[in-house]
Amino acid sequence: MTKYQIFVSSTYEDLKEERSQVIKAILEMGHIPVGMEMFSAADEEQWKIITRQIDETDYYVVVVGSRYGSIADGVSYTEKEYDYAVSKGVPALGFLVDPSVEPLAKNTDKEEEKIAALAKFKAKVKQRPVGFWKSADDLHGKVSIALMKAFNTTPRIGWSRATGVAGPEVTQELSRLSKENAVLRNQLSVAQNIEVIDRRAHLQGRIDTLKSVDREILIRERGKKTWDIRVERTLFQIFSQLAPEMMVEISERSASTFLAIMNKPNADVELSPKAPVPENHVRLLFADLACLDLVEPSKKKHQVADKESYWSLTQEGNDVLKLHRATRLEAEAVSKSDKVPQQDQGAAVPPKKRSNAKKKSPS
Numbered sequence: 001m002t003k004y005q006i007f008v009s010s011t012y013e014d015l016k017e018e019r020s021q022v023i024k025a026i027l028e029m030g031h032i033p034v035g036m037e038m039f040s041a042a043d044e045e046q047w048k049i050i051t052r053q054i055d056e057t058d059y060y061v062v063v064v065g066s067r068y069g070s071i072a073d074g075v076s077y078t079e080k081e082y083d084y085a086v087s088k089g090v091p092a093l094g095f096l097v098d099p100s101v102e103p104l105a106k107n108t109d110k111e112e113e114k115i116a117a118l119a120k121f122k123a124k125v126k127q128r129p130v131g132f133w134k135s136a137d138d139l140h141g142k143v144s145i146a147l148m149k150a151f152n153t154t155p156r157i158g159w160s161r162a163t164g165v166a167g168p169e170v171t172q173e174l175s176r177l178s179k180e181n182a183v184l185r186n187q188l189s190v191a192q193n194i195e196v197i198d199r200r201a202h203l204q205g206r207i208d209t210l211k212s213v214d215r216e217i218l219i220r221e222r223g224k225k226t227w228d229i230r231v232e233r234t235l236f237q238i239f240s241q242l243a244p245e246m247m248v249e250i251s252e253r254s255a256s257t258f259l260a261i262m263n264k265p266n267a268d269v270e271l272s273p274k275a276p277v278p279e280n281h282v283r284l285l286f287a288d289l290a291c292l293d294l295v296e297p298s299k300k301k302h303q304v305a306d307k308e309s310y311w312s313l314t315q316e317g318n319d320v321l322k323l324h325r326a327t328r329l330e331a332e333a334v335s336k337s338d339k340v341p342q343q344d345q346g347a348a349v350p351p352k353k354r355s356n357a358k359k360k361s362p363s
Helices: 013-028 044-055 077-087 112-125 136-153 168-212 235-247 252-263 279-291 315-337 351-356
Strands: 005-010 032-035 059-064 092-097 130-133 214-219 229-234 295-297 310-313
Touching (some): 005 013, 005 077, 013 059, 013 136, 059 077, 059 112, 077 092, 077 168, 092 112, 130 136, 168 235, 168 315, 214 252, 229 235, 252 310, 310 315
Parallel strands (some): 005 032, 092 130
Antiparallel strands (some): 214 229
16 A cells, blocks of 8 residues: 655644644554654754655645744745645645634734735635635544545555565666656646746736835826826836726826826816826836836827827736736635635535525525
8 A cells, every 4th residue: 555645734833733633634544644843943954854855745734723823034934835845746735724713812923914924825725725624623534535535636656665566677667767757747847836936926026116116196286287286106006007007008198197087185176187197207107117017108000190109018017917916806805715614625616606506405
């Protein structure tokens, strides 16, 4: 019988009982759990040991409660282990505490930074199928079922007793082919994951740059000759306002009106019908965004008589907009999931569809 090595990851102090049940479930199934309780999270040398253990692991299980955990370089060790396992192509099984469970006060984060980081980490884990647990015993059963499914759908190399293996020649050939296959699959998976991670990091860098640059928007009221209203905005706020309009294209004149409408201090302000934001000011804003490869002059054809200047998003600009909006949607989903119980891992139909698929029964 093949025995699989299974890496168990979580915060430690608040999930001791839950970790114990996961390890117990793995042992009862006849497989090999690997836990990092014996290693110090602050020791750089231990991170090398952790990565080596994950490299040799067949499956990765992460249990997420109500704490983000100790942070190194801006990321908790649990999330760091998760990202590494995914980048190495190790099948990752996530188990999140059910939103209906009220944790002990000592088992929750108090710092806003950690609370926000935990929400983002949960959203990341939920990009793959997950299970939701309400107690350590509940987690024991769900881990067992999820691992059995993973063994069948995503078989791994695992470990075998030496006495149960064929002769040395067959063993060597099988080993060579198996390693070659595993290397090729891992190389492909790693390349794909690294590309996704690197691209996301690059786009997040663009967003951070935009957020760090301030610009003043000048607004002119109806009947006035000067632009007396001044509104401070980051370049990211300006990009966020204009980008949806530039998915096709927008003229500098239309951008002037649109920026004035979006940024006027109150609804009672009547805007000048002509250049409510100076068009040369708008042109400089587009120039700033073009320097970051986010916008470009529109390639659409226009009539010869049309002397307007038009701008549209580049592929880079489209990707930044998608990441920004996707992040907002993920945050909304996390906020909603904290109020509505989620379905368990492995369910084939979303909750609403499942309820319509069968007769209603008393709750």
